[in-house]
Every structure is written in C-alpha cells, then in structure tokens.
Amino acid sequence: MKKSHVLLSLLVQVIVLLPLLCLSDDFVSSRATYYGSPDCKGNPRTRSMWVWKLGRDINDGEVSGVSSRLWKNGAGCGACYQVRCKIPPHCNEEGVYVVATDYGEGDGTDFIFSPKAYGSMARPGTEFQLYSFGVVDVEYQRVPCRYGGYNLVYKIHEKSYNPHHLAILILYVGGVNDILAVEVWQEDCKEWKRMRRVFGAVHDYQNPPRGTLSLRFLVYGSAGLNWVESQNALPADWTAGATYNSNILLS
Numbered sequence: 001m002k003k004s005h006v007l008l009s010l011l012v013q014v015i016v017l018l019p020l021l022c023l024s025d026d027f028v029s030s031r032a033t034y035y036g037s038p039d040c041k042g043n044p045r046t047r048s049m050w051v052w053k054l055g056r057d058i059n060d061g062e063v064s065g066v067s068s069r070l071w072k073n074g075a076g077c078g079a080c081y082q083v084r085c086k087i088p089p090h091c092n093e094e095g096v097y098v099v100a101t102d103y104g105e106g107d108g109t110d111f112i113f114s115p116k117a118y119g120s121m122a123r124p125g126t127e128f129q130l131y132s133f134g135v136v137d138v139e140y141q142r143v144p145c146r147y148g149g150y151n152l153v154y155k156i157h158e159k160s161y162n163p164h165h166l167a168i169l170i171l172y173v174g175g176v177n178d179i180l181a182v183e184v185w186q187e188d189c190k191e192w193k194r195m196r197r198v199f200g201a202v203h204d205y206q207n208p209p210r211g212t213l214s215l216r217f218l219v220y221g222s223a224g225l226n227w228v229e230s231q232n233a234l235p236a237d238w239t240a241g242a243t244y245n246s247n248i249l250l251s
Contacts, residue, residue: 027139032083032111034118034131035065058099058171062120065104065112075178075220076100077200078170080145083111085121085136090129095138096120099145102200107135144251147172152248154215154233157202160240167204168195170217171243174250177221185214192216211236219250 064083070076077100084095096117104112115131121138122130130136150172157167170179182203183192195203213234216227230246238244 026141027084028141029137029139030110031106031108031135032064032085032113032118032138033106033109033135034113034115036115058101059097060116061114062096062098062117063101063114064098064117065102066100067105067110068103070100070110071103071200072178074103074197074200075180077102078145078173079176079178080143081111081140082143083113083121083138083140085130085138087130087133087136090123090126091121091136092123097143109135110140111138142176144175145173147174149249150174152217152230152246152250153243154246155243156234156238156240157204158240160204160238162238162240163208163210165204165206166208166213166234166238167198167202170201170203173201175221177219177250179217180220180225181218183216183218184208185216187211213238215246217248221250 064081066076066079070079079100081098081100082095083098084093085091096113098111098113098117102112106112119127119130121136152173153171154168155171157169159165160167166184168182170182173179179201182195182197184195184205185191186193186209188209193205195205198204212232213236214229214231215233216229219226219228228248228250230248233246234244
C-alpha cells in the first residue's frame with residue numbers, strides 16, 4: 001500500500017474516533033473558589049440566613065454556591081456534582097462530591113465551596129497550599145444525588161404561619177432530577193395552584209387551603225418531564241420548623 005494511502009487511512013480513523021473520544025469524558029472545565037478565600041472572590045449572595053445554616057448540615061457540610069447557569073433560577077438547588085481540581089501535586093484524583101445549596105458569583109467561577117468542600121479536593125497534607133491559591137481550575141460533572149434511601153421531604157420554613165402563610169423547603173431530591181415547579185391542591189375549586197419559588201428550593205403560598213394538603217412536583221430528569229403527586233403531604237396542623245415525609249423516592 002502506498003504511503004499516501006496509509007496516511008489517509010489513519011486520518012480517517014482519527015476523524016471517526018475523535019468525536020467518540022470527546023463524548024467519553026463528561027467533565028466540564030471551569031474554576032472554583034471558596035467562602036472567605038484570601039482574594040475575596042468567594043462571595044455568596046445568600047438571601048436567607050436560614051438557607052445558609054441548613055447548608056452546614058447537608059452532605060456533612062460539603063456544599064457549594066453555584067453560578068447562574070448551574071443555579072437555573074433556583075431549579076438547580078440541591079443538584080450534586082463531582083468536582084476535581086487540576087493541580088496534580090496538590091489535587092487528589094477523585095475530587096469532592098458537593099451539593100448545590102446557594103447561588104454565588106466569583107471571578108469566572110462556577111463553584112464557591114464551603115471551606116471544608118474546597119479542602120477535600122486536596123491530597124493529604126497539601127490543604128494549606130490549595131487554600132492559598134484562592135481560585136483553582138477544576139473540572140466537574142453532574143452526578144446522581146445519594147441520600148441512602150431517604151424519601152423526598154418537606155421542611156416547613158420557620159417564618160410560616162398556619163393557616164395564613166406556608167413556605168416549604170424541598171430536601172433529598174435523589175438522582176439527577178430538578179424540581180421545576182410545586183403546586184398545592186385547592187379542593188374547593190378542584191384545581192392545582194402554583195406555589196411561588198422564593199429562593200432555591202423554597203416555595204411558598206399565601207393563604208393556603210385549610211385541612212390536609214396534597215402537593216405535586218414537576219420533575220425533570222432522566223425519565224423526562226413528569227408530575228409526581230404526594231397525596232396528604234401535609235397534615236392540617238402543620239407547624240413551622242417541622243419536617244414531613246412525602247413517600248416519594250426519586251432516583
């Protein structure tokens with residue numbers, strides 16, 4: 001075979017394989033910083049101290065504020081990511097598994113980590129060096145959220161007041177799923193009423209129906225776009241600060 005034919009054959013193989021190689025890696029390049037970084041570029045824009053306090057208890061405190069493109073006007077709250085920094089002497093291979101709990105903007109960053117999450121990207125003994133950088137190049141991918149069999153639950157916001165104002169925080173959205181909307185059933189007019197997204201995974205409704213409440217959720221994920229209903233989701237005597245099980249398991 002002539003050399004030119006061999007070269008042409010190899011070129012065709014490269015052209016065919018290149019798209020496959022590109023598709024085999026789902027990681028996206030970006031940058032990350034952390035709350036309180038030394039260059040002051042990690043400034044979350046938390047709307048509620050209640051949301052910030054709750055973030056400390058989720059995923060053992062390994063949480064992150066995310067950019068607007070990942071926040072998705074709040075629908076991205078609760079999404080899970082694997083994030084790896086790209087400084088071989090200081091970064092471990094697995095990176096860190098974080099839950100998005102807040103919206104934040106940095107210097108071209110998609111992630112503003114809690115200090116604990118940021119340090120978890122480091123190799124043992126190199127955490128200080130990683131913190132000193134303030135901002136690092138990373139690669140990330142969305143991964144299924146793992147909550148060990150927990151059902152989706154609702155936590156009643158502390159500012160709620162039965163029966164005049166109901167606000168709920170949605171927790172434990174498993175898998176790779178986004179809650180796009182929440183509705184409450186209005187029995188007297190036989191129709192679903194849309195709740196307002198206040199911030200992130202918090203939705204509220206003024207003057208909610210009396211009695212036991214049923215809720216439904218517009219879920220977008222690997223199964224497509226579907227309404228998932230939770231009958232008798234909240235008792236008539238629901239109280240601020242209480243947590244209720246939906247009996248819905250998303251995976």
